[in-house]
Amino acid sequence: MRNPPIVVFHHSQSRGGKVAQEILKGFAGGTLLVDGHGGYDPLADPKKTAKPWTLAFCWTHWRRRFVKFSQDTPSPICDEMIARIAQLYAIEKEIRGRDPAARVTVRQKFSKPIVEALRPWLEGCLQDLSSSNELSTHIRYGLKRWDGMTRFLEDGRLEMDTNGVENAIRPIPLTRKNALFAGSTDGAKTWARIASLIGTCRLNGVNPEAYIAATLRKILDQHMQSDIAALMPWNFRE
Template identity: 50%
Template sequence: MARIGEDVSERLDAVPAQLRVLVTRRPKYACRRCSAAVAQAHAPEHVVPGGLPTEALIAQVMVAKFGDHLPFYRQAEIYTRQGITLDRATLGNWVGRACFHLRPIVDHLRESLKGADRVFMDETRAPVLDPGRRKTKTGYFWAIVSDDRGHGGTSPPVVMFHYAPGRGAVHALRFLDGYRGQFVQCDGYEAYDKLTKVDRTEGPWTLVHCWTHARRRFVKRLEKDGSPIAEEALRQIAELYAIEKTVRGAAPDVRLAIRRQLSAPIVAAFRPWLEAQLSRIPKSSKLAEDIRYTLARWPGLTRFLEDGRLELDTNPVENQIRKIALTRKNALFAGHEVGTENWAMLASLIANCKMSDVDPVRYLAETLRALLDGHPKSRIDELMPWNFAPASSLAA
């Protein structure tokens, strides 16, 4: 029979993850004719001296927990299915040692963020085990983000997480110390108000409030009470977002011109409408509370009409802090405060990799190797996620 063609079909298959043993041999040499010292190549530095894991395995463990939200005990179960016995304490020890080596990267990341014109800021709970009381105590992760992509900026987006034992303004002030920008985009949490009274060389911070937080209140009222006032408020806010969608990524002056032409009239009419509705409804109602919340933050909500670099909401930081919440949901709590600080450090590095479209496993593995090999501190910027170029022969 003569071949007249063929049919080709493709199917997606799964190959189980493989663990391998890397063997390092270091021959010893001696001269038979003299008493010279024995010559041998130096042993390479490892994250765990004399230990089992390579940098790639430690990177996989770190990203699995802080990027893919798999607690150590679940990872230990996965390794057991593959015939490798690793308890969660061992995995935690590896991660702690890696964090020691990665600290210069995180410190430089923080310094890079301090030059941003404006930052987004938010906080979320961080339960920490309190052994003496046999229960958990509540700390907080504070997130600071710089993201200029909304107005066509070329600076790389940066996110930094910090751990603090509380939620007070003192922590926000401490984490923002040294920042040279003017604007902080945040929610309506009252602790941020103290930023406007800070004595800085650059002057007090200017707060830019979030339309998403105001919108959520009206969404809740519509869902619970079917309020027509809430429905109309949402319609007007939606008009602002529709305009904003058309200027996403445009230059600041273009954004500002369109906002003043199209958004400003909506905003100008929205406030008196809210005030009129407030006078018609019971002062003790939830809807009245929501309207008062919006009106009390009106200067911050309308600041986007004054500067094209500003955004309508704090979504860039909320999108980042949501990942912390997912890890928290699965891990329940951190074992101690040092572990929580390591959590913040690794979540920062992994989030920056994702924002820069970099594989976090490869980045952490090769960065750890570079640090162990003595990468000079004067060139630490080369190891930032946005400058990462895989050195591995397996690079795509």
């Protein structure tokens, strides 16, 4: 399989930007779809990275801010913002699974006008709000990251959000709670490796239990180390 989907979990005692740089060492010049965590910013800074990355930002994280605000304080601005984002997601639903070129074509025709109209409308809303208003902060969150927020319009490989990542992460807190933590740093690193294999199995439509059992048998049967690629989840056949 060419460019199979992969999940990689990495254990660290910090969320600092240096951790992301260590993980991505040896890779450069690509696009990272991320949330608004500031630790990713140095990766896109040519003063701090020899070959800077391009950052694309998550619309779901931005949308959540308006949803949460409107739950406590009803707001026509929030309602309108949520409705406009819903229009974008309706388009995404129609093109899910299509090739990148087709996705870009549809986004340029239907999504781009919605996005282009969004910015001046939000800037107008800011003029009517106090700078100390919490809603102003939520609006500026996306406007500050505008280039990254709109990057999906030009790149059909990108999703609008990091929902796929969040879905892959969801089992981790549940397992942590049930197991009462990893026990040690080494235990957490081992857990991360196993979780990476299981998550990659799921992304590739492979039964994790069957994969792990079969792979362990092959290792015991002295599978050739030079052919390690054959043991990857996307090459597994029951």
